[in-house]
Amino acid sequence: NAGVTQTPKFRILKIGQSMTLQCTQDMNHNYMYWYRQDPGMGLKLIYYSVGAGITDKGEVPNGYNVSRSTTEDFPLRLELAAPSQTSVYFCASSGGQWVATNEKLFFGSGTQLSVL
Amino acid sequence: GENVEQHPSTLSVQEGDSAVIKCTYSDSASNYFPWYKQELGKRPQLIIDIRSNVGEKKDQRIAVTLNKTAKHFSLHITETQPEDSAVYFCAAGVHVQGAQKLVFGQGTRLTINP
Numbered sequence: 193n194a195g196v197t198q199t200p201k202f203r204i205l206k207i208g209q210s211m212t213l214q215c216t217q218d219m220n221h222n223y224m225y226w227y228r229q230d231p232g233m234g235l236k237l238i239y240y241s242v243g244a245g246i247t248d249k250g251e252v253p254n255g256y257n258v259s260r261s262t263t264e265d266f267p268l269r270l271e272l273a274a275p276s277q278t279s280v281y282f283c284a285s286s287g288g289q290w291v292a293t294n295e296k297l298f299f300g301s302g303t304q305l306s307v308l
Numbered sequence: 309g310e311n312v313e314q315h316p317s318t319l320s321v322q323e324g325d326s327a328v329i330k331c332t333y334s335d336s337a338s339n340y341f342p343w344y345k346q347e348l349g350k351r352p353q354l355i356i357d358i359r360s361n362v363g364e365k366k367d368q369r370i371a372v373t374l375n376k377t378a379k380h381f382s383l384h385i386t387e388t389q390p391e392d393s394a395v396y397f398c399a400a401g402v403h404v405q406g407a408q409k410l411v412f413g414q415g416t417r418l419t420i421n422p
Binding site: 222223225232233234235236237240241242246248250251282286296297299300301302 | 309312314342344350351352353354357397399404405406407408409410411412413414415
């Protein structure tokens with residue numbers, strides 16, 4: 193199993209450009225998440241999803257959009273990139289509360305995004 | 309909303325000694341408290357977690373304690389080894405329809421000196 197796969201690994205955007213960060217998981221997990229991690233800081237939840245067709249806002253949703261059309265995929269869209277969105281973005285998935293061995297978050301390898 | 313404070317921000321200990329990292333949280337509704345380890349340039353990995361109905365949990369050299377009344381929880385690493393050097397994050401939160409809605413602390417950079 194590949195686990196959680198994120199693309200791209202690195203990206204530089206100009207202010208006002210748009211892009212989509214891709215995330216896919218092959219563990220048949222119901223729950224998926226997007227976090228951002230600013231330098232020297234902890235992770236902040238942007239959006240999460242409890243299943244296909246269901247998404248909800250986290251701590252810092254402004255400037256982002258998500259969709260969940262399938263169990264496997266959870267893309268994150270930045271519409272009008274701003275310098276404040278320079279960060280490392282992590283996608284994660286979990287099997288859910290009631291799955292004894294899958295309580296933990298499985299993280300992707302991250303996308304380093306710079307907005308200049 | 310939930311607010312998680314983590315201390316210290318940096319910690320340096322001699323190999324073989326113990327390390328303790330402390331976190332406080334604000335929302336009494338939080339009932340799940342995981343700890344993640346992140347090596348430089350890598351993804352976070354869960355090392356231990358605890359639920360609010362448990363006061364202490366241990367896994368080999370790692371233990372976590374929770375004081376719900378005081379709203380604080382701590383990570384204890386005994387017999388530290390060089391490979392324990394990393395950034396450690398605490399988190400607190402709840403499950404929403406099965407998903408984990410977590411707030412993370414700012415992190416502690418732990419350095420083990422040989």
